[in-house]
Amino acid sequence: MSNNIKNRSRRNFIRNGFTGLAGAILVPTVIRKDRESISLQKKGKKFIYRTLGKTGIKLPIVSMGTYNATAVTNVALDAGIVHIDTSADYNKGNDERMFGEVFKKRPRDSFVIGTGIGMWQFRKADQIKNTISNKTLRDYIEGSLQRLDLDNIDIYYLGGIQHKEIVEHEPYLKILKEYKKAGKLRFLGVTTHANEPEIIRTATDGGVFDIVLTAYNFRKKNRKEIKEAVAYAAGKGMGIVAMKTQAGVYWDRKKKEMINMKAALKWALQDENIHTAIPSFKNSDQLYEALSVMENLKLTPQEKADLKLNQGSSSTGLFCSQCEECIPQCPADLDIPTLMRSYMYAYGYESPAKARETLDYTGLSNVPCINCSSCSVKCTSGFDIKKKVTDIVRLKDVPEEFLAG
Numbered sequence: 001m002s003n004n005i006k007n008r009s010r011r012n013f014i015r016n017g018f019t020g021l022a023g024a025i026l027v028p029t030v031i032r033k034d035r036e037s038i039s040l041q042k043k044g045k046k047f048i049y050r051t052l053g054k055t056g057i058k059l060p061i062v063s064m065g066t067y068n069a070t071a072v073t074n075v076a077l078d079a080g081i082v083h084i085d086t087s088a089d090y091n092k093g094n095d096e097r098m099f100g101e102v103f104k105k106r107p108r109d110s111f112v113i114g115t116g117i118g119m120w121q122f123r124k125a126d127q128i129k130n131t132i133s134n135k136t137l138r139d140y141i142e143g144s145l146q147r148l149d150l151d152n153i154d155i156y157y158l159g160g161i162q163h164k165e166i167v168e169h170e171p172y173l174k175i176l177k178e179y180k181k182a183g184k185l186r187f188l189g190v191t192t193h194a195n196e197p198e199i200i201r202t203a204t205d206g207g208v209f210d211i212v213l214t215a216y217n218f219r220k221k222n223r224k225e226i227k228e229a230v231a232y233a234a235g236k237g238m239g240i241v242a243m244k245t246q247a248g249v250y251w252d253r254k255k256k257e258m259i260n261m262k263a264a265l266k267w268a269l270q271d272e273n274i275h276t277a278i279p280s281f282k283n284s285d286q287l288y289e290a291l292s293v294m295e296n297l298k299l300t301p302q303e304k305a306d307l308k309l310n311q312g313s314s315s316t317g318l319f320c321s322q323c324e325e326c327i328p329q330c331p332a333d334l335d336i337p338t339l340m341r342s343y344m345y346a347y348g349y350e351s352p353a354k355a356r357e358t359l360d361y362t363g364l365s366n367v368p369c370i371n372c373s374s375c376s377v378k379c380t381s382g383f384d385i386k387k388k389v390t391d392i393v394r395l396k397d398v399p400e401e402f403l404a405g
């Protein structure tokens with residue numbers, strides 16, 4: 001971006017105010033310095049381990065999902081976290097670079113790193129023809145090895161899979177198998193936020209992948225189907241990792257009511273076919289709260305009440321279940337599920353940089369909603385789609401230097 005454009009964007013950003021969004025953007029990441037970062041196990045705290053399917057890797061059931069999480073990483077590893085999940089997409093590869101620095105000071109067998117490349121451009125099954133080239137996939141793998149400064153990556157994911165065509169795409173599988181054979185990728189995985197049951201079963205039956213990283217939480221509308229697919233996959237020796245256990249973090253956009261994170265994590269981990277989960281932590285308080293679920297996985301009556309398990313989807317909150325029912329209803333063919341994920345990252349996860357990256361996947365350059373007198377989309381979660389889309393697309397005009405976190 002030229003300096004003139006940069007300055008103009010900054011002036012526009014400041015002049016327009018970005019009511020609401022600004023609160024989501026300027027969020028400091030605070031690490032408490034007064035905590036003693038020492039292995040909780042050494043302090044006699046209970047840890048629960050499960051084996052990641054046929055990989056044989058034994059992990060604490062609480063692992064760490066990250067985004068721009070530099071400061072808390074060492075605290076987490078010192079506290080007993082073993083598995084860290086990141087992506088080449090995060091912060092343009094800078095998260096991987098940061099982990100490379102962290103790992104230099106630690107024995108190679110003391111951590112398990114998962115990374116990969118997002119396949120978000122394939123919103124529709126027939127978009128496989130727009131696939132990234134074989135060379136690009138190789139460049140991504142080599143780039144991750146270089147940024148992490150490791151001889152091998154423990155788990156390499158094809159990320160954000162929504163349609164099984166990607167999981168079955170022979171040219172990719174050939175490359176992944178080649179890298180695995182060479183010992184540069186120890187295990188292969190797929191990640192999925194939408195259409196999960198089909199992706200999980202396809203990855204399992206294909207015989208190439210070892211691990212599935214799936215969205216799994218108490219608010220997913222298809223949680224029963226995901227649970228069944230997870231049981232099927234685990235039964236066939238797949239390692240299963242859960243993400244998005246926090247289900248949008250808040251029940252409401254104004255962030256008056258936070259979801260009980262500990263209860264939400266317990267809900268996912270009560271399923272023994274989930275071998276580990278990757279909640280994200282912005283600070284050590286959140287880290288220690290997540291680790292404390294291992295003391296007792298049983299939900300208390302209060303935690304059950306907090307999760308509103310008997311109230312269906314009456315509280316819409318920030319979590320989009322990625323059911324994709326909205327897509328055919330929008331005449332502008334907007335990628336609404338991705339926009340809603342961006343919205344959730346901005347307001348729920350308070351991660352504006354990740355929200356912006358997600359927004360960029362849609363390739364939106366304007367707001368088609370302004371041409372609609374009323375929105376024809378009926379969201380299964382009751383979202384006011386026009387309002388949310390109009391709100392979140394403003395993020396594309398925010399200068400990158402404002403997007404910390």
Ligand code: SF4
Pocket residue numbers: 319320321322323324325326327336337340378379380381382383
């Ligand atoms: S916006 Fe609504 S309809 Fe669309 S994917 Fe999300 S929950 Fe489903």
Ligand code: SF4
Pocket residue numbers: 329330331332333334368369370372374375376377385386389
């Ligand atoms: S207002 Fe609704 S129907 Fe119109 S473009 Fe936006 S999301 Fe699509």
